[in-house]
Amino acid sequence: MTKILEVEHMVKGFSLSGGMRVHAVEDVTFHVDKAETLALVGESGCGKTTVANLAMRLQKPDSGTISLLDTDITELGTRELRAHRRHLQMIFQDPFASLNPRKIVGKIVGDPMRLNRTASNSDIDSRVAELFELVGLSADDMRKYPHQFSGGQRQRICIARALTLNPSLIVADEAVSALDVSVRATVLNLMIELQQEFDLSYLFVSHDLAVVERIAHRVAVMYLGQIVEMGPRRQVFENPQHSYTQRLMDAAPIADPSQRRERALISGEIPSPVWPEDEGPERVTLRDLGDGHLVAVE
Amino acid sequence: MNTATTSSTVVNEQGPALVGGDESPILSVKNLSVRFQDNIAVNDVSFDVSPREVLAIVGESGSGKSVTSLAIMRLVELSSSGKVTDGTMKFVRASGDIVDLRTAPETQMRTIRGNDISMIFQEPLTSLNPVYSVGNQLAEVLRVHKGMSRREAKKGVIELMERVRIPEPTRRARQYPHQMSGGMRQRVVIAMALACQPRILIADEPTTALDVTIQAQILALLRELKNDLDAGIIFITHDMGVVAEIADRVLVMRKSEAIETGPVEEIFHNPQRPYTRKLLSAVPKLGSMNGTDSPALFHLDREEAS
Ligand SMILES: Nc1ncnc2c1ncn2[C@@H]1O[C@H](COP(=O)(O)OP(=O)(O)OP(=O)(O)O)[C@@H](O)[C@H]1O
Ligand SMILES: Nc1ncnc2c1ncn2[C@@H]1O[C@H](COP(=O)(O)OP(=O)(O)OP(=O)(O)O)[C@@H](O)[C@H]1O
Ligand SMILES: [Mg+2]
Ligand SMILES: [Mg+2]
Numbered sequence: 001m002t003k004i005l006e007v008e009h010m011v012k013g014f015s016l017s018g019g020m021r022v023h024a025v026e027d028v029t030f031h032v033d034k035a036e037t038l039a040l041v042g043e044s045g046c047g048k049t050t051v052a053n054l055a056m057r058l059q060k061p062d063s064g065t066i067s068l069l070d071t072d073i074t075e076l077g078t079r080e081l082r083a084h085r086r087h088l089q090m091i092f093q094d095p096f097a098s099l100n101p102r103k104i105v106g107k108i109v110g111d112p113m114r115l116n117r118t119a120s121n122s123d124i125d126s127r128v129a130e131l132f133e134l135v136g137l138s139a140d141d142m143r144k145y146p147h148q149f150s151g152g153q154r155q156r157i158c159i160a161r162a163l164t165l166n167p168s169l170i171v172a173d174e175a176v177s178a179l180d181v182s183v184r185a186t187v188l189n190l191m192i193e194l195q196q197e198f199d200l201s202y203l204f205v206s207h208d209l210a211v212v213e214r215i216a217h218r219v220a221v222m223y224l225g226q227i228v229e230m231g232p233r234r235q236v237f238e239n240p241q242h243s244y245t246q247r248l249m250d251a252a253p254i255a256d257p258s259q260r261r262e263r264a265l266i267s268g269e270i271p272s273p274v275w276p277e278d279e280g281p282e283r284v285t286l287r288d289l290g291d292g293h294l295v296a297v298e
Numbered sequence: 299m300n301t302a303t304t305s306s307t308v309v310n311e312q313g314p315a316l317v318g319g320d321e322s323p324i325l326s327v328k329n330l331s332v333r334f335q336d337n338i339a340v341n342d343v344s345f346d347v348s349p350r351e352v353l354a355i356v357g358e359s360g361s362g363k364s365v366t367s368l369a370i371m372r373l374v375e376l377s378s379s380g381k382v383t384d385g386t387m388k389f390v391r392a393s394g395d396i397v398d399l400r401t402a403p404e405t406q407m408r409t410i411r412g413n414d415i416s417m418i419f420q421e422p423l424t425s426l427n428p429v430y431s432v433g434n435q436l437a438e439v440l441r442v443h444k445g446m447s448r449r450e451a452k453k454g455v456i457e458l459m460e461r462v463r464i465p466e467p468t469r470r471a472r473q474y475p476h477q478m479s480g481g482m483r484q485r486v487v488i489a490m491a492l493a494c495q496p497r498i499l500i501a502d503e504p505t506t507a508l509d510v511t512i513q514a515q516i517l518a519l520l521r522e523l524k525n526d527l528d529a530g531i532i533f534i535t536h537d538m539g540v541v542a543e544i545a546d547r548v549l550v551m552r553k554s555e556a557i558e559t560g561p562v563e564e565i566f567h568n569p570q571r572p573y574t575r576k577l578l579s580a581v582p583k584l585g586s587m588n589g590t591d592s593p594a595l596f597h598l599d600r601e602e603a604s
Contacts, residue, residue, distance in 0.1 A: 013478065016469050037593060042507045044481025045465070093480045096421045137361075147377070148334070151420040152359030152536075174480065177506040178420070180359045180536045181580040185596035192593055207481075207509040208537075210582035215593050234471065234591050237584075250511040253539030254305065255581045257562045260543055261515045265461075265522065272465030 001068070002034040004201045010064035012050055016274060023273045024050040025061070026225035027283050032169065035199040039212040039233070041248065042222035042253050047273070048205045049093055051222070052171045053293060055203060056090050057081055067259060069168065086116055089162040091175035093127050093205075094224070095154040099146040106132075106142025109161045131160040134190055136183050152178045159187060166198060173205045188215055213237055221245045224273045226284050231293030241295040316350040319349045323390070324530045325400030325498050327588075330385035332365050332374055339365040342384070347498060347530035352520075354541045354562070355534045356577065364420055364535045366551075367500045369430040370532075371417055372399055372407050389415070392497060406502070413443055416496040418504045420534075422483040425490075432486045433471025433493050436493065443494045458489040463515050480507040488516060495527055502534045538581045542566060550574050 001126045011123045012025040024047045032038045040048050055066060057073050065074045068084055076084070089112075092098040099108055110128045113119055119127065129139035136155040145152055162170050164187045170191075176184045193213060194200050206212050212219060213233065220230040221244065229242040275281065284296035303332035323346035332340040340362040347353050351496045355363045365374065370387055374380040384449055387399035391414060397406065398421055419425045427435060436458055437451040459467035474485055484507045501520070505513045521544065524531055535541060541548060541562065548565040550558040550573065568573045580596065587594065 017472050018469065018470060035449070041509075043505065044485075044512050045479040049479060092423060094423050097423050111322050120480050150360040150364060155341060156359075174507060177357070178503060178536070180357065181538065181582075182598075183359050185582075185598055189595045190597070194597055195420070195593075210512070210584045210586075213584060213587045214596065215581055217593065219390075232591065233587075234589075235433070238588055248510060249584070250515060252584050253513070253543050255538040255542050255566075255578075255583070257542040257566050258547075265518045266463065266511075266515055267460075270460070270463050270465040274466045274469060287528065297547075 001036075003031045004034050004036075004065040004068070005203065005219055006031040006065075007051075007055060008065045008067075010051070010054055011062045012047075012054055012059065013062060015277070019277045020274050021159065021277050021280075023225045023275060023280055025054065026229055026281060028064075028222075028225075030227065032046070032201045032203055033193055034168075036200055036217045037195065037202040037204050039204045039216035039219045040222060041205075041207060041212060041219060043207065043224075044207070045080075045273070046181075046222045048222060048226045049173055052090065052173045052203065052205055055099060056088060057084075058090075062194075086165055087168040088239040089170050091155075091158050091162045091166065091170065091172045093173040095158045095178070096146065098158060099144055104143050104145055105157050108146075109142075109157060109164060112161065112164045115213055116164065118246060121260065127164065127221060128160070129161055134163075135160050135187055152180065152183065155179060156183070156187065163194070167200070169201045171188070171203045171204065171205075174207070175204075176211065177206070177207055177208070184211070190264060191215065209237075209249065221248070223279060224271060226281070226296070227286070228284060228296040229294065230286075231289075231295075235289075235293040239293075241289065243298060245274075300599060304451060312507065316391075321439040324347045324384075325390075327366075327370070327386045328386050328388075328481055329381045330369060330387065332362070332369050333381050333383050334377065337381045338554050339380075342435075343551070343554075344385075344411060344555045345415065345556065345559065346548050347532060349530055350524050351546050352524065352531045352533055352544050353483060354545035355537070355551060356536065356541060357557075358573075361551040362554040363551055364502055367417060367502055367534065370399055370498075370500060371411055371415065372402075372404075389498070412494055414496055414498075415498040416491045416494040417486055417500040418491045418502060420502040420599065422480070422487045422507075425487050426483060428475055431472050431474055432478065432483075436486065436490060437472070437488050437492065439493045451471075454493070459486075461492070461495075462486070462489045463512055481509070481512065485516070486513070488519075492523060493517065496529060497527070498530050498532065499523065500534075501504065501533045501535070505535070505537065505540060513540070520544065524604045538578065545571065550577070 008029050010028045014022045054061050106128055110124045113124045132139055198298050216233045219233050219236040223244045229245045286294040287297050288294055325347040330343045368374045369382050389399050411462050433455050436455045440446045440451040440454045455471055456467045464470050487496045545562045548562050549556050552573050558574050
């Protein structure tokens with residue numbers, strides 16, 4: 001198997017006031033193979049977006065290495081990164097914030113192609129129109145500005161933009177969360193088909209376990225900055241070993257009002273990745289259960 | 299489930315038939331239509347919201363769900379091309395006065411917005427100011443809407459952040475929106491809306507960025523809010539699991555129209571419209587991939603003519 005992305009012992013923290021530090025990503029190691037989807041799941045604030053940003057080299061890790069297609073990109077500067085960015089696209093968690101409000105969306109989606117001079121202007125326009133149709137928008141929408149769309153339509157514009165350059169890896173951060181189930185199914189099918197056709201790889205961040213179950217080959221479960229369980233999707237879903245993974249599976253809502261559960265308000269201590277500057281969380285040890293199914297020793 | 303009774307209603311040409319709540323509504327929207335130039339974003343939509351009732355609005359992306367809520371807040375005209383072209387939105391204030399949100403003077407709207415009716419917007423970043431700390435922004439809400447002193451507000455902020463399960467609230471309060479995770483920002487916005495103690499809360503995709511355990515907490519908080527304050531909630535979401543969990547009634551929208559409305563059990567167990575059936579059948583169920591190793595395409599139900 002060719003590894004597209006390989007991340008080793010990646011660490012990233014942020015300083016807070018009063019000599020405290022957020023251990024957002026703490027010694028994270030994983031890889032994504034060619035034509036593979038690795039899903040990243042876990043509690044809100046556990047470090048998923050930070051991992052995604054680091055993998056894209058939008059941020060620099062405090063330590064550890066990031067390799068893209070066998071090239072170490074950990075230390076590269078903006079200029080040197082540009083050549084690699086073409087293989088790497090990101091769909092951001094917050095679609096509105098990632099779209100330039102002063103540009104029409106047809107231009108936003110076509111710009112990566114213009115920057116890379118991969119096609120003539122008329123080819124670009126027809127490619128953009130094609131992408132719009134694929135994500136369930138119409139070619140007429142190309143002349144509109146981002147604010148003229150609904151939340152889910154904006155998210156689809158971001159998806160179309162990520163697809164323009166036929167990248168090798170797409171980092172998708174909650175990329176389909178604003179779509180209705182039927183449009184979402186269409187978009188996810190498109191993503192699966194593109195993977196099969198072009199050997200595309202995905203790092204797929206999502207809190208929707210039912211979606212992850214459909215689309216992922218492997219799953220990594222994060223808790224407070226660390227991976228606590230990782231392995232083939234079938235193993236992790238059918239035989240979850242870590243207590244946090246098990247809790248996650250049990251809490252998934254069931255789409256049937258007759259099975260409604262009364263849920264009490266939780267109170268008491270909230271687990272936190274914040275530590276005094278000279279301290280930090282205990283690092284977990286991962287045990288291999290076979291077939292690449294890793295579980296943190298509890 | 300007994301499928302013989304059909305109290306789920308198909309909205310027909312004669313005008314929308316509504317299944318009323320058992321109490322008189324706080325908000326009654328009738329024949330609402332909204333346009334952006336030649337684009338009809340909302341077409342002849344009607345619904346009621348009663349005290350302690352959760353109305354879920356579900357449906358196609360781009361079908362007019364968010365625009366409907368913007369119309370209730372009278373924010374449609376903020377966009378130069380937007381206009382409410384028809385309908386009434388009767389809202390009962392705490393005093394018992396009834397105002398039409400479509401025609402009420404702007405001065406009155408200013409006392410209603412954020413106090414009587416508050417809204418959690420779909421994209422949390424758009425309702426947070428990037429240059430103020432989240433604690434400052436929450437404190438501002440408490441001072442303006444609950445008349446708290448600076449000291450009281452400071453304490454109130456910490457309590458609010460704890461309720462939405464943000465860890466280390468004292469330190470987090472000093473952070474700026476971009477220093478928080480997506481789900482934390484979403485929870486700050488939810489905390490702001492809760493702090494307003496509204497009579498109507500409009501929550502537009504409030505839980506999209508939240509994992510299932512924190513989502514459950516937010517749903518429990520919303521339930522508590524409506525029971526304590528006799529408030530009504532309009533809950534816009536794509537997540538059918540969340541609808542099943544919290545909604546009393548459901549309104550299904552498609553292509554700017556309300557096509558079906560009814561009690562939540564009826565919509566789930568006895569949907570009348572092909573689009574509603576399609577929507578429900580497309581919901582992936584956890585466990586459906588048991589016994590398989592590879593990803594699989596979603597089965598797309600072709601919709602019969604509606
Ligand atoms: N620029 C920053 N400055 C300070 N802290 C930050 C910054 N970026 C992220 N953090 C902190 O790092 C932690 C991880 O955040 P991250 O956005 O990666 O979480 P996440 O898993 O994506 O959560 P969500 O599911 O809510 O989006 C959080 O505690 C967050 O507040
Ligand atoms: N400011 C605007 N100017 C022009 N058109 C707009 C504007 N805001 C919304 N629209 C259009 O109105 C229609 C309804 O949008 P709305 O945001 O209500 O959809 P929605 O049901 O909330 O969808 P989603 O689930 O994707 O958020 C869409 O076709 C959208 O493009
Ligand atoms: Mg995130
Ligand atoms: Mg919307």
